[in-house]
Amino acid sequence: MAWKVCKRLFLILVLLFLYLPILLLAVYSFTSSTNIGAIRGFSIHNYVTLFTTPELTGMISGTVLLALGAAGIATVLGTIGAIGAFYSRRNASAFITTLNQIPVINADVVTGFSICVLLVVVLHIGKDSYIPLVAGHVTLCAPFVFLSVMPRIRQMDSSIYEAALDLGATPFRALMEVVVPQIVPGIVSGFALAVTLSLDDYFIAMYTKPATFDTISTYVVNATKGAQTSIKTALWALSTVIFLLVVLVVLVSNLRTRRLAAAQDGSLTR
Amino acid sequence: MRFSRKSLGIPYAVFLVIFVAAPLLFLFYYAFTDGQGQFTMYNLTHFFTDPNTLGTLYYSFTIAIVTTAVCLLLAYPAAYFLATSRLQTKSVILMLFIMPMWINFSLRITALKEILNVLEGNLAMHPFLNAVIGMTYDFMPFMILPIYTTISRLDEALREAAMDLGADPVQTFLRVTLPLSVPGILSGVSMVFLPAMTNYVVLDMLYNSTYIMGSLIGSYFAAYNWHGGSMISLILLAMICLFTLLTGNAEEEGARGALL
Structure with a gap:
């Protein structure tokens, strides 16, 4: 019994370590305090600053656009690559799989630096063109899409594709209408993983971004090196907003899978 | 040419050659040349003879080893307790362990920094401690998830068999569960150790100005020294390859891919 309590206590302590900073910051983001420790009155000032300061809104929308764009390109590339x-x-497949593995195991610092060396130093592509930045993020994300789609293709029943060809479908049509629908779950989770990787990246953006553009990560890292207090506390609000968004996404996707499972159960028993 | 599924591999292969293979080839070129494009071993010998860079290598290893050990000491029991428990809320707790991965790391470190500020007064006084706490905080989910997955996939019959054959709970854990969860541990270690050697932003944000391997690339980058930066990148790449071979590529992709 005591052992059981110890186990639960340990889990709670680890969870506290992971969440206390975020939760405390969330509480303080709704006050006019500028430091943790001295609670002052309730205020939504930080949220007003967050959503009305052009520098902050521009940086947030830029990060989101980059993530969606890079993840979109990476999803198309990774999916057709996996198919x-x-x-x-066998040789060609092994070649692709091996190269695909490099960005996955490589340190992001090295990936970012090497892409900067090739595109900016060797090929003289200006960082202001955003090409190095987008290429860098696509390189970061596409291999993970590839890995997330591949298991679905392995599980797929290939005879349906053959059947579609026998029934007169062109290979392209058979691909789009037979193969792709079967691997949609892999494509969706690959895309979602790509978005989170891009949103969380610091190093690749750091080495390839235009000087005037900031992602959330590069902005926050710079801001912690002596920013104005109003920006600092507005970032607390940003951290809270992102935390709540993540909670919301998790809840919604859990509810959806539960409803799907319930629906399937229902159709099975009927 | 007739369209076939095989030809779909071509655009992706071209993409990988341009953005993965070619950059690495140029790293080799820059690492072994000087400003005039002449072949040189200077960058390599410099790294392994200069006390500063050797100190950086040593400090990176120290930080990475301590961080990995602390992560493992916290993550293994947490994953084990959760995987073997009969809690109703198991899936919710697992989700809580994974969720931090989806919150931007720089914002999470900012939050941690505010707390440490209150606890320690002056952050600059404990640079090593802060680096370890910050990295543990940042990378812990990547250690918990693979260990949890491995343990929860273990056949419960094995543990029951050990108990039936007379092993006490401690023996069962040490001789059955622990050895069988080694793949999860290896996969978790490889997801924490390498970032701990390279992710210098965590140190920067927590006022630890000592260099780790990643910071060397950062400083060469800031100085437009592509030759020096390329050599450090190559050395890191060599260590990563070695490390991956040693840990037997323990479901590397599985772990990071299982985030969803």
Whole structure:
């Protein structure tokens, strides 16, 4: 019994370590305090600053646009890459899989630096063109989409594709209407993973971004090196908003899977 | 040419060659040349003879080893207790352990910094401690998840068999569960150790100005010294390859891919 209590206590302590900073910051973001410790009155001042300061709103929308754009490109590339690799001859498939593995195990610092060396130093592509930044984020994300789609292709029943061809579908049509629908879950989770990777990235953006552009990570890292207090506390509000968004997404997706499971149960028993 | 599924691999292969293979080839070129484009071993010998860079290598290893150990000491019991418990709220707690991965790391470190500020008074007084706390805080979910996955996939019959054959709970854990969860540990260690050697922003944000391997690349980058930066990148890459071989590529992609 005592052992059981100890186990639960340990889990609670680890959770506290992970969440106390975020939760405390969330509480303080609704006050006019500028430091943790001295609670002052309730205020939504930080949220007003967050959503009305052009510098902050621009940085947030830029980060989101970059994440969606890079994740979109990465999803298309990674998906067709996985389909292609699966049906290629063994050598070609091994070649693609091996290269695909490099950005996955590599440190982001090295990936970012090497892309900067190739695109900016060797090829003289200006960082202001945003090409190095987008290319860097696509390189970061596409391999994970590839890895997330691949298991779905392996599980897929290939005879349906053959059947579609026999029934007169063009290979392209068979691909779009037979293969792709079967691997949608892998594509969706690949896209979601790509978005989170891009949103969380610091190093690749740091080495490839235009000087005037900031992602949330590069902005926050700079801001902690001596920003104005109003910006500092507005970032507390940003952290709270992101935390609540994550909670919301988790809740909604959990409810959806539960409803789906319930629906499937219902159709099975009927 | 007739369209076939095979040809879909071509655009992705081209993409990988341009954005993954070519940058690495140029790292090799820059690492072994000087400003005039002449071949040189200077960057390599400099790294392994200069006391400063050797000190950085040593400090990176120290930080990475301590961080990995602390992460493991917290994450293993947490993952084990959760995976073997009969709690109704198991999936909710697991989700709580994973969720921090989706919150921007720089904002999370900012939050941690505010707390440490209150606890310690002056952050600059405990640079090593702060670095370890910050990295543990940042990377812990990546240690918990693979260990949890491995333990929860273990067949409960194995543990029951050990108990039936007379092993006490401690023996069962040490001789059955622990050895069988080694793949999860290895995968978690590889997800924490490498970032701990390279993620210098966590140190920067917590006022630890000592260099780790990643900071060397950052400082060469800031000085437009592509040759020096390329050599450090290559050395890191070599260590990463070695490390991956040693840990037997323990479901590397599985772990980071299982985030969803």
